[in-house]
Amino acid sequence: MELDKIPGLKEAVTEAEGREEELREFAFSGLSEIICGLEVEQLRIPHLRTLLFAKSPFILGGILTAESAAAFLWIVSRDYRQGDGAARDAFVMGIGMQKQDWIAGIREYLNRAFTDAPGGGKPDGKSPIVCMSAVFIHRIAAAYGWTQPQIDAMPVAALYQSMRLISLDENPRATFINRLSDKTRWQKLKEWKIANGW
Amino acid sequence: MPTAPGNTYNDGGLRFGTQSVSIDTGGTTTGGTYTPEMQDYILEAFSLTRGTNWAESADENGVPNKQHGRITIPTGDATLQLENETTKSPAVFAEFIAEDISGNSVTLIVSQVGETTGNEAAAKVTISLRKKINTTVSAKKPAAKKEV
Numbered sequence: 242m243e244l245d246k247i248p249g250l251k252e253a254v255t256e257a258e259g260r261e262e263e264l265r266e267f268a269f270s271g272l273s274e275i276i277c278g279l280e281v282e283q284l285r286i287p288h289l290r291t292l293l294f295a296k297s298p299f300i301l302g303g304i305l306t307a308e309s310a311a312a313f314l315w316i317v318s319r320d321y322r323q324g325d326g327a328a329r330d331a332f333v334m335g336i337g338m339q340k341q342d343w344i345a346g347i348r349e350y351l352n353r354a355f356t357d358a359p360g361g362g363k364p365d366g367k368s369p370i371v372c373m374s375a376v377f378i379h380r381i382a383a384a385y386g387w388t389q390p391q392i393d394a395m396p397v398a399a400l401y402q403s404m405r406l407i408s409l410d411e412n413p414r415a416t417f418i419n420r421l422s423d424k425t426r427w428q429k430l431k432e433w434k435i436a437n438g439w
Numbered sequence: 440m441p442t443a444p445g446n447t448y449n450d451g452g453l454r455f456g457t458q459s460v461s462i463d464t465g466g467t468t469t470g471g472t473y474t475p476e477m478q479d480y481i482l483e484a485f486s487l488t489r490g491t492n493w494a495e496s497a498d499e500n501g502v503p504n505k506q507h508g509r510i511t512i513p514t515g516d517a518t519l520q521l522e523n524e525t526t527k528s529p530a531v532f533a534e535f536i537a538e539d540i541s542g543n544s545v546t547l548i549v550s551q552v553g554e555t556t557g558n559e560a561a562a563k564v565t566i567s568l569r570k571k572i573n574t575t576v577s578a579k580k581p582a583a584k585k586e587v
Binding site: 242243244245358359360414416417418419420421423424426427430431 | 456457458459481516518520522538553556557558560561562563564565
């Protein structure tokens with residue numbers, strides 16, 4: 242059956258698509274992100290590199306602690322200066338939130354940044370041959386002629402959108418996941434089926 | 440879309456809106472009886488296109504002097520949304536019924552299935568389709584589902 246015939250589905254999907262559009266435009270806006278009221282930068286590749294070196298469980302997985310949340314916020318903050326322990330301590334002292342607020346806020350921030358990240362296929366058992374930075378630089382430099390500093394300056398949420406278009410140029414049959422609207426479509430269909438005894 | 444008597448289409452293609460479909464993922468045969476394993480999917484909007492094949496002949500100078508064209512079977516690519524990454528993809532050669540934008544039921548055959556891609560939010564797979572020809576009312580449809 243046509244999904245548009247399901248009451249409320251079209252409206253819910255349109256709303257989700259609107260939210261996706263906002264997130265996508267925001268990535269190119271140059272505006273700051275907010276995590277629990279704290280102004281931070283939009284996530285860029287240099288942040289990811291630093292978080293990786295710091296072994297952040299928000300990136301690598303693992304137990305999320307107040308310390309790891311504070312370290313994450315420091316790295317993406319506008320005040321971040323590499324190796325400046327005094328500035329870091331002052332920053333951590335200054336943020337007065339509860340651990341659970343931090344963790345939830347950082348997760349939402351990462352969800353926004355990775356909205357258009359590619360979906361994974363089935364694991365093929367092969368080890369990665371390059372790091373994520375190399376993939377971004379290779380694909381975007383080849384397509385647009387950008388330099389590494391230019392790519393590093395762009396939020397990953399913007400880079401992922403560019404990567405989608407590059408993939409589409411290479412393969413018109415490429416498939417993309419719209420995390421909000423696709424999920425909403427399934428949820429509404431399931432709700433309708435349950436309500437109608439399917 | 441204009442239709443000719445007998446529900447055959449006389450223009451170049453068939454358009455389909457996003458819809459819920461049920462397709463066999465490859466069932467089991469017991470005692471000579473095949474039992475399909477049906478799976479629900481969201482079939483995203485797509486089109487089937489119909490082309491032509493041409494045979495040409497030429498005179499002794501190689502200049503074409505005859506041609507004969509035949510309409511080909513409508514084919515196309517579509518994206519299926521799966522419930523999640525572990526949902527089975529449809530089986531190649533599986534048949535199912537979809538509704539075109541005019542509300543006509545069209546029997547389609549899955550001719551190719553791509554690799555599933557997905558994340559925690561959704562999963563998708565690209566498939567290729569062919570319109571089934573010489574259909575009567577033979578398309579497989581899960582008996583447990585009711586028509587809406």
